[in-house]
Amino acid sequence: MIEAAAMAACSSIPLPFTAKASPHPRSRVPSPRRLRLPASPFREPRSPFAACPPASRLRPRASVSASAAPSKDYEFTDGNGEVELRLDIQKLGIESSKDVFVDVDDTSLLIRAKSDGTLRTLMNVQTLFDRIKSSETIWFIDEDQLVVNLKKVEQELKWPDIDESWESLTSGITQLLTGISVHIVGDNTDINEAVAKEIAEGIGYLPVCTSELLESATEKSIDTWVASEGVDYVADAESVVLESLSSHVRTVVATLGGKQGAASRFDRWQYLHSGFTVWLSVSDAGDEATAREEARRSVSSGSVAYAKADVVVKLGGWDPEYTRAVAQGCLVALKQLTLADKKLAGKKSLYIRLGCRGDWPNIEPPGWDPESDAPPTNV
Numbered sequence: 001m002i003e004a005a006a007m008a009a010c011s012s013i014p015l016p017f018t019a020k021a022s023p024h025p026r027s028r029v030p031s032p033r034r035l036r037l038p039a040s041p042f043r044e045p046r047s048p049f050a051a052c053p054p055a056s057r058l059r060p061r062a063s064v065s066a067s068a069a070p071s072k073d074y075e076f077t078d079g080n081g082e083v084e085l086r087l088d089i090q091k092l093g094i095e096s097s098k099d100v101f102v103d104v105d106d107t108s109l110l111i112r113a114k115s116d117g118t119l120r121t122l123m124n125v126q127t128l129f130d131r132i133k134s135s136e137t138i139w140f141i142d143e144d145q146l147v148v149n150l151k152k153v154e155q156e157l158k159w160p161d162i163d164e165s166w167e168s169l170t171s172g173i174t175q176l177l178t179g180i181s182v183h184i185v186g187d188n189t190d191i192n193e194a195v196a197k198e199i200a201e202g203i204g205y206l207p208v209c210t211s212e213l214l215e216s217a218t219e220k221s222i223d224t225w226v227a228s229e230g231v232d233y234v235a236d237a238e239s240v241v242l243e244s245l246s247s248h249v250r251t252v253v254a255t256l257g258g259k260q261g262a263a264s265r266f267d268r269w270q271y272l273h274s275g276f277t278v279w280l281s282v283s284d285a286g287d288e289a290t291a292r293e294e295a296r297r298s299v300s301s302g303s304v305a306y307a308k309a310d311v312v313v314k315l316g317g318w319d320p321e322y323t324r325a326v327a328q329g330c331l332v333a334l335k336q337l338t339l340a341d342k343k344l345a346g347k348k349s350l351y352i353r354l355g356c357r358g359d360w361p362n363i364e365p366p367g368w369d370p371e372s373d374a375p376p377t378n379v
Contacts, residue, residue, distance in 0.1 A: 090144035170202035196254035
């Protein structure tokens with residue numbers, strides 16, 4: 001069993017991917033409206049999103065009632081600062097809005113309906129793709145469909161789907177990364193590589209393993225190289241590889257773990273800062289809250305070089321079976337990080353264009369020479 005917590009090492013602190021952000025008590029949406037549209041030869045659009053791309057199909061989530069509703073198709077659209085959900089309720093025989101119950105908070109949605117005297121769960125989304133303005137939720141019945149309109153907090157963020165699933169995260173995160181690469185660091189090379197490859201496959205980026213590049217160039221295994229040359233030599237060699245990768249875009253780079261890895265050295269982060277860095281840290285914490293606190297202490301103390309990472313994901317052990325769960329936790333943390341600081345991706349891009357001079361996060365003006373004796377100006 002893996003328990004993961006994620007937080008930013010910078011200004012924002014994303015919460016664990018297994019928990020909701022900013023939980024609030026549920027509120028019942030007031031004043032539902034029932035609409036009946038007159039039949040006409042030319043059917044008018046039934047929502048303000050009719051001109052948007054074709055809606056994706058959703059399936060009902062786990063039911064919280066003893067009697068689950070039959071499988072239904074759902075239409076989902078995103079546009080104009082809000083998302084719309086349409087559920088087919090024709091076969092349920094619902095005739096009154098009083099038989100429909102829509103409960104929302106800023107991060108979750110529960111839709112139930114009373115049919116034949118039984119309260120059925122139509123949809124239970126425990127974690128929405130992003131936060132909504134729950135007090136502005138509107139729902140109504142449009143002929144044979146239940147329509148739910150949700151106002152987005154981040155109006156420019158496109159929702160691929162209603163929930164924060166692996167599929168929606170991999171589809172939606174690229175608009176926030178804007179091509180900036182992702183670097184996976186941590187003490188275990190195998191974990192770094194497994195998670196990096198899973199993320200890369202999901203978001204359509206190129207997976208790159210520094211161990212494979214080094215072994216291909218030297219025709220030696222990393223262990224053999226460490227035994228013959230020492231960990232310092234290998235760390236220096238990986239730094240050269242990271243320098244060559246720093247100008248690349250849309251890659252997910254898995255770095256070496258342990259003392260032979262450049263990421264374990266405080267003075268080897270010059271090129272790692274060119275991407276969004278994720279620290280995978282295996283924790284002995286017995287619960288998620290303890291793991292989260294442990295991560296905060298690691299970042300605030302700066303006792304290890306990995307604390308320079310943009311986000312840290314705490315793992316309560318490791319099993320390859322949970323690779324996707326860990327990868328999903330990384331994407332959740334990166335989504336929250338980039339939403340909290342919308343200029344961060346642009347700042348990374350500027351850092352790359354200026355040559356990754358080692359002046360992160362206080363980027364110096366063009367022409368600044370890191371080798372000169374002149375003191376930095378942006379401190």
